[in-house]
Amino acid sequence: MTDRQTVSHVLRRLTFGPTATEVDKAEEAGAAATISTALAHRTAPPGPGLSTGPPPAQDADRDARRKARARQNAELDRWWLRQMAADSTAGEKLTFFWHGHWATSIQKVKSAALMYRQQQTFRRYGTGDTGPFIRAMLRDPALILWLDGQQNTAKAPNENLARELMELFTLGVGNYTEDDVRAGAQMLTGWTVDRAAGTSKLIPKRHAQSPVTLLGTTGVTDIDGYADLLARHRAHAPFLAARFWLRYGSGAAPSAAATERLVTAFGPGRDVTAMLRALVLDPEFPATNGQLVKQPVEWVVGAVRQLGIDAGKLDDKQLKQLSAMMRALGQVPFRPPSVGGWPAGTAWLTTASAQVRLRSAPNLVTLAPAAVATLEEAARPDRLDALARLLVIDRWTDRTAAVLAPAAQDPKKLLTLGLATPEYAVH
Amino acid sequence: MDLLTRRKFLLASGVTGAAALVAGGTAYGLADILGSGDDRPEGAGTLVLITLYGGNDGLNTVIPYGDDAYAKARPTLAYPPDQVLKLDDGFGLNPGLAGLHKLYGADRVAVVRGVGYPTPDHSHFRSMDIWQTADPVRPQPTGWIGRWLDTAGGDPRLAISFEPVLPPLLAGATSAGATVPGGALKLPKSVTPQLLKGFGTASAQDTAALARAAGCFTDLSRVQDLMDDVAESAPDETPDDSAEEPGATATGGAAGPLEQQLEQVARCVEAGAVTRVYSVSLGGFDLHADEKGAQQGQLERLDKPLAAFMDRMTRSEKGKDVVVAIYSEFGRRVAANASDGTDHGTASSVFLIGDRIRGGLYGEPPSLTDLDNGDLKYTTDFRDVYASLLRTVLDGEPDRVLAGWKGELDDVWT
Numbered sequence: 001m002t003d004r005q006t007v008s009h010v011l012r013r014l015t016f017g018p019t020a021t022e023v024d025k026a027e028e029a030g031a032a033a034t035i036s037t038a039l040a041h042r043t044a045p046p047g048p049g050l051s052t053g054p055p056p057a058q059d060a061d062r063d064a065r066r067k068a069r070a071r072q073n074a075e076l077d078r079w080w081l082r083q084m085a086a087d088s089t090a091g092e093k094l095t096f097f098w099h100g101h102w103a104t105s106i107q108k109v110k111s112a113a114l115m116y117r118q119q120q121t122f123r124r125y126g127t128g129d130t131g132p133f134i135r136a137m138l139r140d141p142a143l144i145l146w147l148d149g150q151q152n153t154a155k156a157p158n159e160n161l162a163r164e165l166m167e168l169f170t171l172g173v174g175n176y177t178e179d180d181v182r183a184g185a186q187m188l189t190g191w192t193v194d195r196a197a198g199t200s201k202l203i204p205k206r207h208a209q210s211p212v213t214l215l216g217t218t219g220v221t222d223i224d225g226y227a228d229l230l231a232r233h234r235a236h237a238p239f240l241a242a243r244f245w246l247r248y249g250s251g252a253a254p255s256a257a258a259t260e261r262l263v264t265a266f267g268p269g270r271d272v273t274a275m276l277r278a279l280v281l282d283p284e285f286p287a288t289n290g291q292l293v294k295q296p297v298e299w300v301v302g303a304v305r306q307l308g309i310d311a312g313k314l315d316d317k318q319l320k321q322l323s324a325m326m327r328a329l330g331q332v333p334f335r336p337p338s339v340g341g342w343p344a345g346t347a348w349l350t351t352a353s354a355q356v357r358l359r360s361a362p363n364l365v366t367l368a369p370a371a372v373a374t375l376e377e378a379a380r381p382d383r384l385d386a387l388a389r390l391l392v393i394d395r396w397t398d399r400t401a402a403v404l405a406p407a408a409q410d411p412k413k414l415l416t417l418g419l420a421t422p423e424y425a426v427h
Numbered sequence: 428m429d430l431l432t433r434r435k436f437l438l439a440s441g442v443t444g445a446a447a448l449v450a451g452g453t454a455y456g457l458a459d460i461l462g463s464g465d466d467r468p469e470g471a472g473t474l475v476l477i478t479l480y481g482g483n484d485g486l487n488t489v490i491p492y493g494d495d496a497y498a499k500a501r502p503t504l505a506y507p508p509d510q511v512l513k514l515d516d517g518f519g520l521n522p523g524l525a526g527l528h529k530l531y532g533a534d535r536v537a538v539v540r541g542v543g544y545p546t547p548d549h550s551h552f553r554s555m556d557i558w559q560t561a562d563p564v565r566p567q568p569t570g571w572i573g574r575w576l577d578t579a580g581g582d583p584r585l586a587i588s589f590e591p592v593l594p595p596l597l598a599g600a601t602s603a604g605a606t607v608p609g610g611a612l613k614l615p616k617s618v619t620p621q622l623l624k625g626f627g628t629a630s631a632q633d634t635a636a637l638a639r640a641a642g643c644f645t646d647l648s649r650v651q652d653l654m655d656d657v658a659e660s661a662p663d664e665t666p667d668d669s670a671e672e673p674g675a676t677a678t679g680g681a682a683g684p685l686e687q688q689l690e691q692v693a694r695c696v697e698a699g700a701v702t703r704v705y706s707v708s709l710g711g712f713d714l715h716a717d718e719k720g721a722q723q724g725q726l727e728r729l730d731k732p733l734a735a736f737m738d739r740m741t742r743s744e745k746g747k748d749v750v751v752a753i754y755s756e757f758g759r760r761v762a763a764n765a766s767d768g769t770d771h772g773t774a775s776s777v778f779l780i781g782d783r784i785r786g787g788l789y790g791e792p793p794s795l796t797d798l799d800n801g802d803l804k805y806t807t808d809f810r811d812v813y814a815s816l817l818r819t820v821l822d823g824e825p826d827r828v829l830a831g832w833k834g835e836l837d838d839v840w841t
Contacts, residue, residue: 346636355647359614399633402625423637425640426636
């Protein structure tokens, strides 16, 4: 791989899609500095400022409350889309990773404010030690609502949250027993959500008071004790390494050696950023180039970024159009299909999604006159290269070059086709 | 589930399932599809799956008019015995289902009562997910037809939906059915068949992921050819505008009214398409208030196109291999609520229709008084129905598709 290909590969995975100019800078700075910059601490963007509108009072009719909710949901959708498109670092992509990991849907939570609050927790804790992160997530109102924590009482335990916590969020199947699920659920009893205040709190009367034996440790009494056991569990680091590899590495599971290297980087401090850095520096990482299928959100946001579309200047209607593309492709932020999150890999490559990409490409190009102009400026024989540079594609296959070549005379058409290529569906 | 919730369900479920990798890029022509080769085995069955989104009220569909508890539980909602279309001394169909009643009289309808699954979920999303993935315990990324498609070779033409978004039931692990909204691929004019074939051509430089991305275009091209061939083979006819029910448009959403979807199915079947499963749907059954008239109207919107479709199938040799299955994500509570509607319930009836069906009433009807928290207790597991369809209509292996499930409906086949 050339230096340019190396930094392109790193940035395609760490960020929502680097622009040609960003790759220029990265090439100059070198891979090490590029990775450090992408992973550097960044302050969280200002919030969405959700409109409260007329208070959806209890006596307001169902329809009025639903409309108020829908308005706030749309505000939150647009806000996050803008944040994703504006961010050239690893930050928003990592937030998106955690969203898919602790997959919570607004369709059940029914509150944009609580979904945003959960996202703040991802931003605040998602780059460092997973210990405090898990503690915070167990108190997260949206997660509690999503996994029926409200119904989990000493009298009638609901094991949903405890089970998913170990299976999907921290340890993976096979690393806990059914007894652990029951004991874990007991530790989570009594945690309820005050929707109006947007907070969670423990109702002692509903909490199971007696200590339990959990994951081989006796005398566990509260959620922090539970959270810490999970963070310190020997299965936790390898589990996370595999989850990161799935989204940042390749569709295939990481090798034992790569897992070991990621776990070592994670270390006793359980440093998420260090694990991510180790992933893109791993000797097996370069070979993953072209092995990952873009998720729909990555495809749409990446196109917006690489075509130089200023999401800050897009109006509500245009942002809605972008959301509609994601919806048609089957991935809508804040609405994962289940607690298991979105599928990965070739699951996104269907005849249905190919149709949508073909239909969406012209709409994206319409928003990007500057990108068309860039191609126009290139001499006709150089336009395929200019297109590859713009879309940060290492090279066209013979197959695709043959399809694109006749369109070189028409930059708009060329760009439209470029977005629809098989090459642009993977990274 | 109203229109909005139905669409939300579809998108919440995600587009899952991968298109099978098809190397090369030779498109099939009508000759291939109709050919006596191995594309479509002689006498192969075709399944038309009709999903009723929203939770259709089963007790006012297959009405237990002979049970006093029925009228008692629903003082304002119950149909008096003289209004129901009788199936036997105890059960009758909603007056909106005249066509289905006639088919029942011709011994072509199996009514399987009390179909459900353990630990019922009252959420539209979750319950529809359970029906489509056929796993009542864990969320699954694959649907039951998608898993069958995986075992049947993965050609997306084998399972087609006329809905705008791929329903989760058509998503497999290594393949996925195709969506053809409106019966024609919606592609920009600039996207020529040549372009699809071009992008679909395999390249020695492809990674595995890239090869699959290219394979999608080949698949798309094959689906397009299939639809073009079907359109060509259809007799010229002026579309009958009067058949369009405005109400159905509103509730059926972007899927298009049921008659349009079934029209597409009929054309494909008559053209001898290789397709073995068609997924169509009708929404608008979530009637929490003022249900009676509205539900009857919805059932008519199901009944008329269905009766016309079955009639058309009778007239075609190929139509004799078609089996229609109709289900909804749940029935509704036994007792009416305070708004003359019903809230989300559990077990309900599944209809199986076709020449291959031995007509009659099947399944133990759930008791109207021995209830589970106000809900019917299911008597037939929905996987029994699926297993039976998989084996008999789709020549599949039920235990592979349904995680080792052993139960089956035995008596419904001729």
